[in-house]
Amino acid sequence: MSLQLILTHYLASLRERNELDALLPELLKAMGHSVQSRAQTGVPQAGVDLLSTQADAEGVEEVFLWILKFGDLGRGDLHSGQQAIEPSVHEAVNEYVRNRLPADLAGKPVRVVVVSNGVLKQEAQSGFAALTKYVGEKGHRLEFWGMDQLTPLIEAHLFDEALLLAQGKSDLRAALAGIEESEAAVRRFVRFLNTCFDAPAPEREQAAATRRRLFLKRCAAAAMGYGVLTVWSIAENNLKPAVIVGDSVLVRLWAEAVKAGLANDEEFCERFAACLRVHLDTLESYYEKIMPTLLLPRVLVGYRPNPVVYAQLVFEELGRLATLLLIAQFTGAPTAVRGGIHRVLKEFVGAHTVCCRPVFDDHSIDLSLALCALLGEDDVQSANSILHNTIATLKIALRQNAYLPVDTDLMEDAMATHVMGTAQPRELFQTSTLVPMLATVAAAIGDDKALGQLQALAPHLEGVTLERWYPSKELETFAGSKRGLGDVGASRALAEVRATAPAEVEASLSIPEGASKRDDFVWCGSPLEVLVALSARLHRHPLPTWFILHCASDAPLAGDAPLA
Amino acid sequence: MNDNVLFGLYDKLSHSTRDAAQDVATLDALAQWVKTQPDADHAVEIAHNCIFEIAKSPALFVPAVTRWLASDEHAALGRALVDEVSVRHLATSTIVPYDMTDVPESDAILAAFRLCASGNAPAVSLGWVLSLARDLPESPHAQKAVSILLSYLAEQLPSATHRLLRLDNSKLKDLPVAQQTLARLDEVDAIIAQLPELRELAMTSAMRLAHASFKRSENRDIQRSARESSVLRYLATEFHFKYANRTTIEMALGDLMHETSMTMDAHHLSMELPLSEVTDPLYGKLNRMRLAKGLPK
Numbered sequence: 001m002s003l004q005l006i007l008t009h010y011l012a013s014l015r016e017r018n019e020l021d022a023l024l025p026e027l028l029k030a031m032g033h034s035v036q037s038r039a040q041t042g043v044p045q046a047g048v049d050l051l052s053t054q055a056d057a058e059g060v061e062e063v064f065l066w067i068l069k070f071g072d073l074g075r076g077d078l079h080s081g082q083q084a085i086e087p088s089v090h091e092a093v094n095e096y097v098r099n100r101l102p103a104d105l106a107g108k109p110v111r112v113v114v115v116s117n118g119v120l121k122q123e124a125q126s127g128f129a130a131l132t133k134y135v136g137e138k139g140h141r142l143e144f145w146g147m148d149q150l151t152p153l154i155e156a157h158l159f160d161e162a163l164l165l166a167q168g169k170s171d172l173r174a175a176l177a178g179i180e181e182s183e184a185a186v187r188r189f190v191r192f193l194n195t196c197f198d199a200p201a202p203e204r205e206q207a208a209a210t211r212r213r214l215f216l217k218r219c220a221a222a223a224m225g226y227g228v229l230t231v232w233s234i235a236e237n238n239l240k241p242a243v244i245v246g247d248s249v250l251v252r253l254w255a256e257a258v259k260a261g262l263a264n265d266e267e268f269c270e271r272f273a274a275c276l277r278v279h280l281d282t283l284e285s286y287y288e289k290i291m292p293t294l295l296l297p298r299v300l301v302g303y304r305p306n307p308v309v310y311a312q313l314v315f316e317e318l319g320r321l322a323t324l325l326l327i328a329q330f331t332g333a334p335t336a337v338r339g340g341i342h343r344v345l346k347e348f349v350g351a352h353t354v355c356c357r358p359v360f361d362d363h364s365i366d367l368s369l370a371l372c373a374l375l376g377e378d379d380v381q382s383a384n385s386i387l388h389n390t391i392a393t394l395k396i397a398l399r400q401n402a403y404l405p406v407d408t409d410l411m412e413d414a415m416a417t418h419v420m421g422t423a424q425p426r427e428l429f430q431t432s433t434l435v436p437m438l439a440t441v442a443a444a445i446g447d448d449k450a451l452g453q454l455q456a457l458a459p460h461l462e463g464v465t466l467e468r469w470y471p472s473k474e475l476e477t478f479a480g481s482k483r484g485l486g487d488v489g490a491s492r493a494l495a496e497v498r499a500t501a502p503a504e505v506e507a508s509l510s511i512p513e514g515a516s517k518r519d520d521f522v523w524c525g526s527p528l529e530v531l532v533a534l535s536a537r538l539h540r541h542p543l544p545t546w547f548i549l550h551c552a553s554d555a556p557l558a559g560d561a562p563l564a
Numbered sequence: 565m566n567d568n569v570l571f572g573l574y575d576k577l578s579h580s581t582r583d584a585a586q587d588v589a590t591l592d593a594l595a596q597w598v599k600t601q602p603d604a605d606h607a608v609e610i611a612h613n614c615i616f617e618i619a620k621s622p623a624l625f626v627p628a629v630t631r632w633l634a635s636d637e638h639a640a641l642g643r644a645l646v647d648e649v650s651v652r653h654l655a656t657s658t659i660v661p662y663d664m665t666d667v668p669e670s671d672a673i674l675a676a677f678r679l680c681a682s683g684n685a686p687a688v689s690l691g692w693v694l695s696l697a698r699d700l701p702e703s704p705h706a707q708k709a710v711s712i713l714l715s716y717l718a719e720q721l722p723s724a725t726h727r728l729l730r731l732d733n734s735k736l737k738d739l740p741v742a743q744q745t746l747a748r749l750d751e752v753d754a755i756i757a758q759l760p761e762l763r764e765l766a767m768t769s770a771m772r773l774a775h776a777s778f779k780r781s782e783n784r785d786i787q788r789s790a791r792e793s794s795v796l797r798y799l800a801t802e803f804h805f806k807y808a809n810r811t812t813i814e815m816a817l818g819d820l821m822h823e824t825s826m827t828m829d830a831h832h833l834s835m836e837l838p839l840s841e842v843t844d845p846l847y848g849k850l851n852r853m854r855l856a857k858g859l860p861k
Contacts, residue, residue: 180763181769182763182766182768237763239764289762290765293759293760293762296752298752298756299756299759301842303762304767304842306778307841307842307843307844309767309771309774309775310843311844312771313765353843357844357846393847396850397846402846411770412774418845420778420781
C-alpha cells in the first residue's frame with residue numbers, strides 16, 4: 001500500500017514558517033543525522049537553515065548544509081526573488097563553510113542540500129546543474145531534495161505523529177499508543193479528526209481563497225493522520241482501527257467539504273480520492289487476512305463465545321463487506337474486482353445463517369447494505385433468497401416469541417433476552433425498522449409474494465411501530481457536528497405493508513415533512529452518493545429508501561466520473 | 565401397588581443375565597405402566613431406577629430406545645432414557661457400540677435421528693449412527709441416514725466427534741464412513757492450525773465485561789442448583805478456601821483440637837455444545853426439530 005499521494009498532499013500544504021522547517025530536523029534525526037543547529041527567525045544564517053552531520057558506513061562524518069525553499073522551483077527562483085537558490089548556495093559554500101562551520105567540523109566533506117516541498121522544474125534544471133558544478137569545484141557536493149525524494153524518506157523513517165505539527169498531535173499519539181485496542185484507538189482518532197477540523201473563529205472571517213487554502217490544509221493533515229494510523233495498524237498487526245477510521249475519514253472529509261462549499265473543488269476531490277484509495281487498499285488487506293477465519297464459524301466462536309457478540313461480529317463484517325462492494329460499484333471498479341467481492345459476500349452469507357436473523361434492530365442496516373450490494377450486481381436471486389429467509393425466520397421468531405430483534409440495539413438487552421432469558425422479548429421489540437426495510441427491498445425487486453408474506457405478519461406485529469426513516473440533507477454535514485441523529489431526518493410509522501410492488505415503491509419514496517428528496521443532496525448522481533452507505537454503517541441509521549431503490553434500478557451506479 | 569409393580573420390573577431389568585424376548589416384554593410392561601399413570605412425567609420420575617438399569621445395559625437400551633423414541637406415545641419415557649444415558653456417557657471417551665441386528669430398520673433409523681436431535685452425549689449418538697452403518701450395510705435408507713447424521717455431528721460437535729473417532733479402538737472406527745469423517749475433520753483441523761491469531765476479531769472491552777458477567781452468573785446458577793440437589797450437603801460440611809490446594813481443617817472434639825490435612829483436587833468435565841448454540845440458536849433449534857422428524861422423504 002502506498003501512502004505517497006497523501007504524503008505529497010500533506011507536504012505540499014506545509015508552506016508556512018515552523019512547518020516544513022520544523023519537520024525537517026525530525027526527519028533527519030529519524031534518518032540517523034545529528035542535528036547541530038536549526039533555523040532561527042531573525043538570526044543571519046548565511047544561507048543555511050539547518051546544519052547536520054552523519055557518519056557513513058566507514059565512520060567518516062559528512063557535514064550537511066540544508067537550504068529550505070517552498071513549493072515548485074522554476075528558472076526564476078534560481079537567481080532572484082524570495083526563493084532565490086543561487087545566492088543561498090553561494091553564501092553557504094563561501095561564507096558559511098569558511099567562517100561559520102564549527103571548528104570540529106572543519107575539513108570534513110560537505111554536502112549542500114536544497115530542500116523543497118515541491119519539484120525542481122525542468123526549466124531550472126540546467127541552471128541547477130551549473131550551480132552543482134560550481135559547488136563541486138569548491139570541493140563540495142550540491143543536491144536537490146524535492147517532494148519525490150522527501151516522500152519515500154518520510155515513509156521509510158518518519159511515519160508517526162511527529163509528522164503532524166501541532167493540531168491533534170497528542171490525540172494521534174494516543175491513538176497510535178493504544179492501537180492494540182481497536183475501540184480506544186478509533187475513539188482517540190475521531191478526537192484527532194475533530195481537532196483537525198476545528199477551525200478557529202477568526203479564520204471563518206477570512207477571504208474565500210484563504211479559507212479554501214486552510215480547508216485543504218486541514219484535509220491534508222487529517223488524511224496524513226489517517227495514513228499514519230494505517231501504517232501503524234499494519235505494523236502492529238491489527239488492521240481493524242484503520243478500516244474503521246477509513247469510513248470516518250471519508251464521511252468527515254465530505255461533510256467538511258459540503259460545509260465549506262468545496263465539495264466539487266478539484267483539489268479536494270484529489271485528496272478525497274487519495275484517502276479512498278488507501279481505504280480500499282486497507283480493506284483489501286483486511287479481508288485477505290481475516291476472510292479464511294471469517295468463513296469458519298467453528299473458529300469464530302473462539303473469538304465470539306456467545307450468540308449476541310457472535311452476531312455482532314457477523315453483521316459488522318456483513319455491512320463492511322457490502323459497503324466495500326457498493327464503493328466498487330459506485331466508483332466504477334473493474335468487473336473482476338467487483339466479481340471477487342461479490343463472490344466473497346455470497347460465501348460469507350452462506351457460512352452464517354444468522355445473517356438472515358438480525359439480533360439487534362440496527363442489524364437491518366447491515367442486512368440492507370448486503371441486499372443493495374447484491375442488487376447492484378444484478379444478483380436478484382441471492383437477494384431474493386436472503387429476503388425470503390429473513391421473512392421466514394422473522395415469522396418463526398414472532399410465532400415462538402423468541403429471538404426477536406432487540407430495538408434498543410444494546411448488548412446488555414440482547415444478552416438479557418437472547419442468552420439469559422431474563423427479559424421479555426416483546427418488551428424489547430416495540431419498534432421495527434427491519435420490516436419496512438424488507439418491504440422496500442421486496443418492492444424494489446417486484447416481489448409481491450414477499451410483500452404478501454410481510455403483510456401476513458401483521459397480526460404478530462400488533463403494538464410494534466414499523467418505523468421508516470428518511471434523512472434530511474443535513475445528513476451530509478452530520479459527521480463531526482454536535483447534532484443528534486434525530487435532528488437530521490424524519491420517520492414515518494407505517495400503517496401497513498402495501499400489497500403490490502408499485503404501491504410499496506410509491507409509499508417508500510413518499511418523503512415525509514422534515515426529510516429531503518434524493519436530488520436535494522449534494523452527492524446525488526455522483527459516485528460519492530455511496531457515502532450514504534458508509535454514513536449508515538458509521539452513524540447507525542437506516543439506509544434511505546431512495547438509495548435502496550436506486551441500487552435495485554437499472555440506472556448505472558457509477559455515474560460519469562470513476563473515482564477509484 | 566405401584567411399588568410392587570415397579571419393583572417387579574426393576575428386578576427383571578437389573579438381572580445379570582439377559583433374555584431378549586423377556587426384556588422386550590418387561591420394557592413393554594414398563595411403558596404400559598407409565599401409560600396408565602395420570603402424570604407421565606411424574607411416573608417416569610418414580611421409575612427412575614428402572615430407567616437407570618436400561619441406560620446401563622446396551623442390550624436393554626437398544627430395544628427401549630427404538631420403542632420409545634420412535635413413538636410419540638412414549639415421549640416421556642424416551643426423554644428420560646435419553647437424559648439418563650447422556651449423563652452416564654458424558655465423560656466417555658470411546659464410541660458406545662450397539663447391536664441393531666434385531667431391531668426394525670425404520671425404528672433404528674428414526675431413533676438415530678432423534679438421538680442426534682436430542683443433544684445426547686456424542687459417544688452415544690455417534691455410537692448409534694456408526695452401529696447403524698455397520699449392522700445395516702445393505703439398506704440405502706440406513707446409509708443415507710448415516711451420511712446425514714455424520715455430517716450433522718461433524719458440523720455441530722466437531723471437537724467431540726473428532727476426538728471420539730481419533731481415540732476409539734473399536735471396530736466401528738474402521739468403517740469407511742467413519743474414516744471419511746475422520747479424514748474430513750483432520751483436514752479442517754489442519755486448516756485451522758494454519759490460521760493466525762487475529763486481533764481484529766477480538767471482543768471489545770464492553771463485550772468482554774458482559775460475557776464475563778454472564779459466565780459468572782451462569783456458573784453461580786449451576787453451583788447453586790448442584791448444591792441444592794446434592795445429598796452430600798446433608799452428610800458433609802462445606803469449607804471454602806481461596807488461596808491453597810493443600811489445606812488443614814481444625815475440629816474441636818470436646819476440649820481437644822484435632823486437625824485433619826487434606827489436598828483438594830480439581831474436578832471438571834468439559835462438554836462441547838452444538839456449534840449453533842453460539843452461531844445461531846434459532847437455526848440450531850429448527851435444525852434439530854427437522855432432524856427429529858427422521859429421514860427426509
